[in-house]
Amino acid sequence: MISTTSLKADFKxxxxxxxxxxxxxxxxxxxxxxKLLIVFFVPVLYNMTGFNLENYYGYVLSxxxxxxxxxxxxxxxxxxxxxxxxxxxxxxxVTPLGSVGYICNRLVIPFILxxxxxxxxxxxxxxxxxxxxxLALISxxxxxxxxxxxxxxxxxxxxxxxxxxYAKGFGVFTILALIDxxxxxxxxxxxxxxxxxxxxxxxNDSSNIILVLKSVVIHGLWLxxxxxxxxxxxxxxx
Amino acid sequence: xxxxxxxxxxxxxxxxxxxxxxxxxxxxxYMLIISQLPSDASKIAIxxxxxGDPSIxxxxxxxxxxxxxxxxGVLQYIVVTPLRIREYLLSKIISLSILGEIAxxxxxxxxxxxxxxxxxxxxxxxxxxxFFTLLGFLTVTRSDSVNxxxxxxxxxxxxxxxxxxxxxxxxxxxLFNIFPSVLGLRLIFGAFYGISAANVSFFIISGIITNIxxxxxxxxxxxxxxxxxxxxx
Amino acid sequence: xxRVSEMDFTYEKSKKKAIKGINFNIEKGExxxxxxxxxxxxxxxxxxxxxxxxxxxxxxxxMGKERRMLSKDFFENIGVxxxxxxxxxxxxxxxxxxxxxxxxxxxxxxxxxxxxxxxLLGDKDKKVEGFSKGMKMRLNFIRSIMHxxxxxxxxxxxxxxxxxxxxxxxxxxxxxKERGKTVFLTTHNMTVxxxxxxxxxxxxxxxxxxxxxxxxxxxxxxxxxxxVKYVENNVxxxxxxxxxxxxxxxxxxxxxxxxxxxTIHSQEATLEDIFIKxxxxxxx
Numbered sequence: 023m024i025s026t027t028s029l030k031a032d033f034k035x036x037x038x039x040x041x042x043x044x045x046x047x048x049x050x051x052x053x054x055x056x057k058l059l060i061v062f063f064v065p066v067l068y069n070m071t072g073f074n075l076e077n078y079y080g081y082v083l084s085x086x087x088x089x090x091x092x093x094x095x096x097x098x099x100x101x102x103x104x105x106x107x108x109x110x111x112x113x114x115x116v117t118p119l120g121s122v123g124y125i126c127n128r129l130v131i132p133f134i135l136x137x138x139x140x141x142x143x144x145x146x147x148x149x150x151x152x153x154x155x156x157l158a159l160i161s162x163x164x165x166x167x168x169x170x171x172x173x174x175x176x177x178x179x180x181x182x183x184x185x186x187x188y189a190k191g192f193g194v195f196t197i198l199a200l201i202d203x204x205x206x207x208x209x210x211x212x213x214x215x216x217x218x219x220x221x222x223x224x225x226n227d228s229s230n231i232i233l234v235l236k237s238v239v240i241h242g243l244w245l246x247x248x249x250x251x252x253x254x255x256x257x258x259x260x
Numbered sequence: 261x262x263x264x265x266x267x268x269x270x271x272x273x274x275x276x277x278x279x280x281x282x283x284x285x286x287x288x289x290y291m292l293i294i295s296q297l298p299s300d301a302s303k304i305a306i307x308x309x310x311x312g313d314p315s316i317x318x319x320x321x322x323x324x325x326x327x328x329x330x331x332x333g334v335l336q337y338i339v340v341t342p343l344r345i346r347e348y349l350l351s352k353i354i355s356l357s358i359l360g361e362i363a364x365x366x367x368x369x370x371x372x373x374x375x376x377x378x379x380x381x382x383x384x385x386x387x388x389x390x391f392f393t394l395l396g397f398l399t400v401t402r403s404d405s406v407n408x409x410x411x412x413x414x415x416x417x418x419x420x421x422x423x424x425x426x427x428x429x430x431x432x433x434x435l436f437n438i439f440p441s442v443l444g445l446r447l448i449f450g451a452f453y454g455i456s457a458a459n460v461s462f463f464i465i466s467g468i469i470t471n472i473x474x475x476x477x478x479x480x481x482x483x484x485x486x487x488x489x490x491x492x493x
Numbered sequence: 494x495x496r497v498s499e500m501d502f503t504y505e506k507s508k509k510k511a512i513k514g515i516n517f518n519i520e521k522g523e524x525x526x527x528x529x530x531x532x533x534x535x536x537x538x539x540x541x542x543x544x545x546x547x548x549x550x551x552x553x554x555x556m557g558k559e560r561r562m563l564s565k566d567f568f569e570n571i572g573v574x575x576x577x578x579x580x581x582x583x584x585x586x587x588x589x590x591x592x593x594x595x596x597x598x599x600x601x602x603x604x605x606x607x608x609x610x611x612x613l614l615g616d617k618d619k620k621v622e623g624f625s626k627g628m629k630m631r632l633n634f635i636r637s638i639m640h641x642x643x644x645x646x647x648x649x650x651x652x653x654x655x656x657x658x659x660x661x662x663x664x665x666x667x668x669x670k671e672r673g674k675t676v677f678l679t680t681h682n683m684t685v686x687x688x689x690x691x692x693x694x695x696x697x698x699x700x701x702x703x704x705x706x707x708x709x710x711x712x713x714x715x716x717x718x719x720x721v722k723y724v725e726n727n728v729x730x731x732x733x734x735x736x737x738x739x740x741x742x743x744x745x746x747x748x749x750x751x752x753x754x755x756t757i758h759s760q761e762a763t764l765e766d767i768f769i770k771x772x773x774x775x776x777x
């Protein structure tokens with residue numbers, strides 16, 4: 023399903039396209055910005071208002087880790103939406119690679135990068151302890167999140183403008199991931215329906231084995247639903 | 261008159277693209293979050309959210325809209341109708357500003373417990389929304405894909421957003437008052453906290469002048485790049 | 494109506510002359526065909542006339558005025574149908590027409606009538622994204638004529654259309670001409686050009702070697718022979734005879750009388766043959 027030559031071609035395209043390089047560096051940039059804010063801004067905030075953000079570092083870490091898969095998923099979705107607008111997608115679906123192979127190839131990149139960036143981000147921020155096993159699991163879950171975002175955006179948006187509109191709407195996901203902060207039971211229930219929420223839970227409560235199982239199941243379920251949703255809409259319209 | 265017709269077209273287009281529905285959902289979320297904040301924090305958060313989303317929304321959307329019109333070829337056809345480029349730009353700016361105004365007013369009205377100077381709020385949103393939509397137009401004349409647009413956006417983003425930090429007091433920070441984004445933000449804050457009449461008139465005039473100059477520049481760039489395909493006179 | 498003299502055009506990026514001193518006049522009520530292979534300068538010329546390319550040399554007069562002096566109001570009087578149907582995909586057929594139509598001062602012709610004519614009335618409330626290529630092309634076509642302009646620019650108006658719909662569009666173009674409209678038709682389809690155009694210009698490599706009426710061209714460059722195919726001893730044979738001496742060609746009559754004739758054809762050259770002969774180029 024995943025061919026190496028096509029992967030290589032994708033990679034070459036990325037190197038040639040400055041925008042993709044930039045997108046590969048922006049996550050690091052974001053981590054650094056978060057870190058700088060923590061170093062300089064948190065003491066100021068504490069002195070000014072008496073509010074100690076340190077109590078919420080689990081949420082800060084989760085928010086910054088979630089940023090990468092959401093963004094990479096969206097970038098790849100836009101790449102595919104642009105290619106569909108330019109009819110490259112149709113071309114791909116009549117090559118031996120096929121449309122499924124094409125989509126898989128596209129999504130491998132954010133998946134792998136999200137895993138790598140999770141570790142990088144964790145060590146750059148260095149504010150909250152997570153056991154290595156849980157961190158590894160979180161990194162894979164975030165990789166899956168990037169696939170979910172990418173497939174979802176690609177499937178629901180049939181052109182660029184819709185893509186932008188939904189991408190904006192997807193900002194809600196990050197908010198829902200941190201929804202426990204609001205301490206509203208109904209809102210937390212809403213958040214718990216989404217995979218992103220469970221990443222935050224796992225970051226904050228990293229040795230809870232039941233939580234681990236729950237988040238894996240939720241992620242698996244979502245991946246299954248999204249893949250089927252994508253398949254269905256592809257066979258219906260294309 | 262043609263501008264009104266074009267505006268109708270744009271609103272219809274945006275409606276069909278699902279802009280408004282997504283935006284309503286976002287507004288509801290903002291309202292939910294603000295309502296959970298302690299009232300001290302919400303007093304600062306509300307103007308910042310109104311500036312950070314409704315008044316910038318045009319920057320985000322205009323790229324997609326113009327790119328799609330380019331790809332579908334509609335833009336290619338529009339340039340052979342009597343519709344002027346000026347009118348084309350204006351109708352897009354107005355449509356996105358209306359979206360921003362409505363969103364800003366709803367957020368303000370539903371969350372802020374004290375009185376707001378509505379006229380000032382609307383003027384503030386308008387000045388920054390026009391500015392950001394124009395920056396979006398300038399960005400999109402270069403880009404052919406959404407990802408390219410995001411990258412091309414970055415320098416314009418700096419032009420629009422960075423000067424806003426001049427709201428923090430430092431020597432000569434008034435020099436940044438030529439940026440409509442700064443002026444818009446100051447007016448929006450003014451709508452909540454009060455602002456002197458002299459400042460209001462200065463900010464509004466300054467904002468209008470910069471926006472008009474930028475509009476003329478954008479019209480030129482757009483005409484050269486889009487209508488004439490980069491071929492000069 | 495349109496008067497082009499010694500027009501030159503160079504694209505900035507390539508520095509190569511795309512149009513080299515071309516001349517032609519188009520009268521009011523004429524269908525003028527602009528024929529040539531891709532890359533010859535058809536689109537460039539059309540874009541200059543419409544006003545989408547600046548910086549031409551020489552003179553381009555439209556309705557008595559130099560093109561570069563004309564304002565945007567000029568577009569009230571022209572209609573353009575590009576070869577690519579550029580429509581709002583998410584809007585319905587009728588919305589597409591009404592929105593664009595509202596930009597013109599002229600009241601639009603009866604839109605339902607136009608839709609009916611090209612067989613789209615039943616689909617007028619459907620979104621364009623679900624249309625076939627042919628349906629989009631027909632919508633594209635009526636959009637260009639709905640504001641009743643004086644000059645029309647059609648670029649491959651029948652491409653992607655089935656023969657019946659192509660016929661409808663061709664008939665409509667002829668009707669436009671009969672109502673005194675001027676039509677500038679760009680195509681590489683010689684059959685369409687032959688059927689519709691009062692005069693055709695061949696454009697090759699930015700120059701126009703020939704402008705003439707299609708029937709004149711055929712007379713001038715046709716071969717004027719008769720080709721007879723007949724069967725002799727179970728073998729198909731053919732022979733050609735010059736047309737001008739055919740009335741006293743005994744060989745010809747001999748074959749007619751004694752052989753098993755299969756076909757007889759006069760060999761007029763098609764426009765395509767003439768094009769190839771004159772320009773040394775195939776049409777692609």
